[in-house]
Amino acid sequence: MFGYKFLVTGGAGFIGSNLIDFLLSQGAAVVCLDNFATGKRENLNDASKNDRFTLYEGDIRNYEDCQKAVVGCDYVLHQAALGSVPRSIEDPMASTDVNIGGFVKMLHAAKEAGVKRFVYAASSSTYGDHPDMPKVEHKFGNALSPYAITKYVDELYARNFADLYGIECIGLRYFNVFGRRQDPNGAYAAVIPKFVSSLINHESPYINGDGSYSRDFTYIDNVVQANIKAATTPTKDIVCQMSLYANEQTIDFDASRPLSEVINIAYGERTTLNDLVVYLKEALSAYDSNILNVPTVYRETRNGDIPHSLASIKKASALIGYHPEYSVREGILEACGWYYKNLK
CATH class of the missing domain: 3.90.25.10 (UDP-galactose 4-epimerase, domain 1)
Structure with missing residues (x-):
């Protein structure tokens, strides 16, 4: 990844900080945008010692902060959000403000800056009450929380921005990610x-x-792998594989549309x-x-x-070559x- 510059929003958080450490270890330049509402400064202790790391303390709800952070970046890994189903039920306005309002501002800033691809954290909560197992990307039911609604709306905006402006977007529907630095404290701890x-x-x-x-628990290193592959897999390879996957699954796919796909990121075990x-x-x-x-x-x-x-990870495997390296039990150890x- 030497020579590329990444923006990681929510980079002081659990997933974001692990992404930053990996990217820096691979020679990339990394910008972190975080307001520290839920992220922790100590998660950036190692990164802050690296001269290829830049911290912007700001808020995705402030468009100027988004603009400043994305300058010169090749890729955006958008992890910033107000997580937690219970929190969204208690305060749907805050979840909507951050998860939709902030998402659109960051997406627009990325489009204006000409980034190569916008990879964002989607959520398995989007599947709602759909009964099918395993979950496949094109089948979902009624949302069961405001949080789920916000994450689905993000997917709609990503598709719309791709169609209108040509910005490439890939959403990663995370399934119960766990691992180092995940905070055990607070009312909304995982x-x-x-x-x-x-x-x-x-x-x-x-x-x-x-x-x-039951849940499809997913170790953090699998998620890091998925983000990197989602950002850097060549467009032509993804489009080719998506055409084959769509034919196999008998779903509609228009290869002439700008790239905007959503894929499950999980281990594939309940x-x-x-x-x-x-x-x-x-x-x-x-x-x-x-x-x-x-x-x-x-x-x-x-x-x-x-x-x-429970997730089907066939699409992720086909489109970006995602193959989880850690099983649930290996990740737990x-x-x-x-x-x-x-x-x-």
Whole structure:
């Protein structure tokens, strides 16, 4: 990646900071745009020592900040958002303001700056109540939260901007990403770091429901791989593979339209919450055997939660050559080692 310049929005966050570290390790120049509403300055400690790294402290809701950050960039990896289904239910206006308003401002600034491609974080929540398993990109149901709506609207804007202005866009529908630097604290913490933090402290993890709900958990290094391939795979290769994929899936595809696709980024395996607790206990017991004896507590299901989630990653494999390197259990082993070192 030597010679290329990337803008990573939300770069002080969990996914963004991992992207930045990888890009810098590969010789790229990297700009980070973050307002530190949810990101952490310490996530940029290593990056800040690199002379190919630039930090812009700003907000994607401010168009001037977007303009300044994207100057001279070849690619944008847009990770900035207000995540969390529960947060969006409690405050739909804030989620809409950031996830749609900020998205459009950043997309427009990228278009004006002439970036080669705009890669953005989409979400598996978009599938809503559609019953099919595994989830395929062209089939989804009714949205179950304001957050899901905002992420779907982003996909519509990306398609529209591609058609109107010719900017290439690829949306990555993440499925329950986990790994180093994912924050275990706060009301909206993701399930894996929250469980890990509880277990390390010999406190019972809380499961909403009976533990039968399942997710397609995806280790952070798989997501980093997907972002890089989504940004740098040649357009002609993607269009060629999309034509073949569309024919195989009997879906419409117009190769003459500017590139704008959405693809699932996952591992492609379903893990129940009950199984997840078992895997985490096994991994953490290597550091503290007493963790095996910590009981699990069950409580009411949560509004807006999707019962089951499993992705088809055939399209990602075909279009950008995405092949996850870490299984769920391999990722858990890596993540638990990092968490035990950093949380204990």
